[in-house]
Amino acid sequence: MNILHDDRLDGALPAVDKQGLINALTTALPALDLLYRAEDLKPYECDGLSAYRTTPLLVALPRHLEEVQTLLRICHQRQVPVVPRGAGTGLSGGALPLAQGVLLVMARFNQILDIDPCARTARVQPGVRNLAISQAAAPHGLYYAPDPSSQIACSIGGNVAENAGGVHCLKYGLTVHNLVKLQVLTVDGEPLTLGSDALDSPGFDLLALFTGSEGLLGVVTEVTVRLLPRPHVAKVLLAAFDSVEKAGQAVANIIAAGIIPGGLEMMDNLAIRAAEDFIHAGYPVDAEAILLCELDGVEADVHEDCERVRQILDAAGATEVRQARDEAERVRFWAGRKNAFPAVGRLSPDYYCMDGTIPRRELAAVLKGIAALSAEYQLRVANVFHAGDGNMHPLILFDANLPGELERAEALGGKILEMCVAVGGSITGEHGVGREKINQMCSQFNAEELTLFHAVKAAFDPGGLLNPGKNIPTLHRCAEFGAMHIHHGQVPFPELERF
Amino acid sequence: MNILHDDRLDGALPAVDKQGLINALTTALPALDLLYRAEDLKPYECDGLSAYRTTPLLVALPRHLEEVQTLLRICHQRQVPVVPRGAGTGLSGGALPLAQGVLLVMARFNQILDIDPCARTARVQPGVRNLAISQAAAPHGLYYAPDPSSQIACSIGGNVAENAGGVHCLKYGLTVHNLVKLQVLTVDGEPLTLGSDALDSPGFDLLALFTGSEGLLGVVTEVTVRLLPRPHVAKVLLAAFDSVEKAGQAVANIIAAGIIPGGLEMMDNLAIRAAEDFIHAGYPVDAEAILLCELDGVEADVHEDCERVRQILDAAGATEVRQARDEAERVRFWAGRKNAFPAVGRLSPDYYCMDGTIPRRELAAVLKGIAALSAEYQLRVANVFHAGDGNMHPLILFDANLPGELERAEALGGKILEMCVAVGGSITGEHGVGREKINQMCSQFNAEELTLFHAVKAAFDPGGLLNPGKNIPTLHRCAEFGAMHIHHGQVPFPELERF
Numbered sequence A, B: 001m002n003i004l005h006d007d008r009l010d011g012a013l014p015a016v017d018k019q020g021l022i023n024a025l026t027t028a029l030p031a032l033d034l035l036y037r038a039e040d041l042k043p044y045e046c047d048g049l050s051a052y053r054t055t056p057l058l059v060a061l062p063r064h065l066e067e068v069q070t071l072l073r074i075c076h077q078r079q080v081p082v083v084p085r086g087a088g089t090g091l092s093g094g095a096l097p098l099a100q101g102v103l104l105v106m107a108r109f110n111q112i113l114d115i116d117p118c119a120r121t122a123r124v125q126p127g128v129r130n131l132a133i134s135q136a137a138a139p140h141g142l143y144y145a146p147d148p149s150s151q152i153a154c155s156i157g158g159n160v161a162e163n164a165g166g167v168h169c170l171k172y173g174l175t176v177h178n179l180v181k182l183q184v185l186t187v188d189g190e191p192l193t194l195g196s197d198a199l200d201s202p203g204f205d206l207l208a209l210f211t212g213s214e215g216l217l218g219v220v221t222e223v224t225v226r227l228l229p230r231p232h233v234a235k236v237l238l239a240a241f242d243s244v245e246k247a248g249q250a251v252a253n254i255i256a257a258g259i260i261p262g263g264l265e266m267m268d269n270l271a272i273r274a275a276e277d278f279i280h281a282g283y284p285v286d287a288e289a290i291l292l293c294e295l296d297g298v299e300a301d302v303h304e305d306c307e308r309v310r311q312i313l314d315a316a317g318a319t320e321v322r323q324a325r326d327e328a329e330r331v332r333f334w335a336g337r338k339n340a341f342p343a344v345g346r347l348s349p350d351y352y353c354m355d356g357t358i359p360r361r362e363l364a365a366v367l368k369g370i371a372a373l374s375a376e377y378q379l380r381v382a383n384v385f386h387a388g389d390g391n392m393h394p395l396i397l398f399d400a401n402l403p404g405e406l407e408r409a410e411a412l413g414g415k416i417l418e419m420c421v422a423v424g425g426s427i428t429g430e431h432g433v434g435r436e437k438i439n440q441m442c443s444q445f446n447a448e449e450l451t452l453f454h455a456v457k458a459a460f461d462p463g464g465l466l467n468p469g470k471n472i473p474t475l476h477r478c479a480e481f482g483a484m485h486i487h488h489g490q491v492p493f494p495e496l497e498r499f
Helices: A008-012 A018-028 A039-046 A067-079 A130-140 A156-162 A206-210 A244-256 A269-279 A299-315 A326-339 A341-347 A360-377 A403-423 A447-460 A476-483 B010-011 B018-028 B038-044 B065-078 B130-140 B157-161 B206-210 B244-256 B269-279 B299-315 B325-339 B340-345 B360-375 B407-420 B448-461 B475-481
Strands: A033-034 A058-061 A081-085 A102-103 A114-115 A120-126 A180-186 A190-193 A220-225 A233-240 A261-266 A289-297 A322-323 A350-353 A380-386 A394-398 B033-035 B058-060 B083-086 B102-105 B112-114 B120-122 B179-186 B191-195 B221-228 B235-240 B263-268 B289-299 B320-323 B348-354 B383-385 B394-398
Touching: A008 B221, A018 A033, A018 A058, A018 A067, A033 A039, A039 A058, A067 A102, A067 A180, A067 A220, A081 A220, A114 A130, A120 A130, A130 B018, A156 A220, A180 A206, A190 A206, A190 A289, A206 B206, A206 B448, A220 A289, A233 A244, A233 A299, A244 A299, A244 A360, A244 B394, A261 A269, A269 A289, A269 A326, A269 A341, A269 A380, A269 A394, A289 A299, A289 A326, A299 A322, A299 B244, A299 B299, A326 A341, A341 A350, A341 A380, A341 A394, A341 B018, A350 A403, A360 A380, A360 A403, A394 A403, A447 A476, A447 B191, A447 B206, A447 B448, B018 B033, B018 B058, B033 B038, B038 B058, B065 B083, B065 B102, B065 B157, B065 B179, B065 B221, B083 B157, B083 B221, B120 B130, B120 B448, B130 B157, B157 B221, B179 B206, B191 B206, B206 B475, B235 B244, B235 B299, B235 B325, B244 B263, B244 B299, B244 B320, B244 B360, B263 B269, B263 B325, B269 B289, B269 B325, B269 B340, B269 B383, B289 B299, B289 B325, B325 B340, B340 B348, B340 B383, B340 B394, B348 B407, B360 B383, B360 B407, B394 B407, B448 B475
Parallel strands: A058 A102, A081 A102, B058 B102, B083 B102
Antiparallel strands: A033 A058, A114 A120, A120 A220, A180 A190, A180 A220, A233 A289, A233 A322, A261 A289, A261 A380, A350 A394, A380 A394, B033 B058, B112 B120, B120 B221, B179 B191, B179 B221, B235 B289, B235 B320, B263 B289, B263 B383, B348 B394, B383 B394
């Protein structure tokens, strides 16, 4: 795939004395794994957002806290930028390297330090994979709730950096709602404890501030997460609709009825067909939209809720409602959803995955708006998303080898995110801002708010050495980008009929 | 009651030109209710922590956003400190006035602006009472979960400032877990939106940072809270024990069994007797400790959990386990608990309520430690607390009219909080730091951490005009107080046998 952007920021960073830095690091840390030859650096030039690529100056792969600490001190003394990275599965380019910076890979910190069933917590190193925590907790009947699609591979440190979500965050919250304590190192290698083993921590809530800060405030060295008791039973209902509006209304009605599903997902026709061709999940390929609604808890509770949800789906005009007959069918229903991205990827040489979030009452209006934009930009868009919490993932299909398609896809994506902001939503639900959505931050926030973000950043990292160019745009960049802050609902979007 | 402290901080603040400020405010805001005569100021000299009192310079009672904005601008121009206040029910002196500052009372902002059953949110003004939100949401089958004991009177703005908790926060979280969006004014009157109507908000999590910041970062002008569906049914079990250790172990066993009670409360013998004499709740007065365990949800679920909890209580050595036979008995069981503070107040001329939090595995050890300290300081201590989440409320009984008792009570309280920190806990669970625990913050955090707090504060309020002297101590104050930061478990506490 082509590269969407050259790295304008890197041009603005001062050149680093690479050999001097290598000498300083190898002298102080002779055992540190340090990569600096072009062929060794190649695998690290991007994260999960592979459209953006930069070859890092150096890659460091420490194994011990002291190595990270010394590395940070040396980089701080020499004013060298540092980009922290976990497993590199992020979808917004949050771990995109800098040509004039060190990529600090925390993947080797992969030990589970403690599972405490009484406190219901797990204390782990940042490189531990998300799913590995639930596997280690399983003997105690516990699990870690946030479940990004990448949970087999993604690391908990990266989850903290991006405040990762997943199918079940409607009921169980984002990463920030499932953390107890963090150990971090500041930009100059000082250790800090954020949060505590107790219910609450006095002073400002730096634990929450740090979560989702995308490596701009410090480096995570230890994570204590909250564990939950595994639900006794989970059932899933599949409902088909002849319009996306009806499906959107059904979502609103389920929530308004006081039911909190474990997951509530929507797919439109393009996504349904792609997934069915790929996975054979048993989806109705003629439906304009399907909903997958999972209910979990104790048997009687789930049984009662299934009946209520079925009635709501019928009343909302579902053309068909099916309950997975057994665990095998339940897993198959979910397999279609979980593989929808690669399935859509088979329809087109390239696709671009968006991550906007909207108030759920706006679902139908925004889906119609996306359809109108899709026609206007002459690019197909498939919708597969967390409908229950309004977290949309429009997938824009394009062919980077056709002149202009790449730029049109990017422009369409930007337009979709601005529409999300205009209805009172946000430019990200669970993928983060990273490098990808840095320009859309100028739409989301006004100058006053961005100034405050920079002041908070400066409280932790006055020199701006940690992951510069991600998450928070400079005011200068916003001026250059020409973005105007959209006051909620004040910018007319012809694609949104309700305006 | 006597006053525990004179206001050392106020002495350090520059004198304000009171008449000049009155003139400026009345000229700019002729309709603003402004109190400045000694007799009018008297009712505002303290909040719920009445042992600390200071007569404010002025009290402002605005009704409109523009009034607050103009008042903040004028105070900012004149460099006059401002102390925001809600209903004044806080227990840590967070709204204690300054002799050289304006007390900004937000109580008249008492409108419920919107209840949205689809989004499951309520948008309210900051002076709305906590309970009024649940009352307004009741027709939709929804409620607002955090329930401080003061919920009839306390305001949601104050709840945000102190990150308030309550009996049900074990299951439903603190205030920070139940907020969606805040509208605030900065120190110079600029409006900011923190959070969003969508699932997540990009950039740093300033919504969480603001929650619990005790008025140091800005003034809350609008709050959007999350609402939850009301549980179908709630049952309560009362268990008696012949030792507090056994009761503490039972708490740990219930949690470790994967059950999440709606509330899980403990009372010791002194508290049981006081509550029984006062309320006649039907408590067993010979028990060394009782537990109240509430289970809520759907009927079948609750029934099953009640049986499991009963077995765990029996196995842990409960001498008696009773389930409330009907709603009237359930309410009576809770009435004893909810009135335990005033009940204990009848045993002694004065009492001092602490608010430490500990990891729940330390419950038994810390209760023994408190008993040893109680003997050492020759002051009775009653324990009534949220056992499930380790949030302790030791009530120190004393007589302020006996020479030295007040100081001994304060010293004992400080010692208890330091013990909480030493076992990995914190100096506050739900009451906040305020003025009361400002010295104990020096035990909780090291100089590096406090410096970071000050840098974050400076990002919002560089001049330190908002609620100075609360929440975050200056390093100078910590040095003067002579406190050493306690590294977890490293300071020997002879009162804790496990050390």
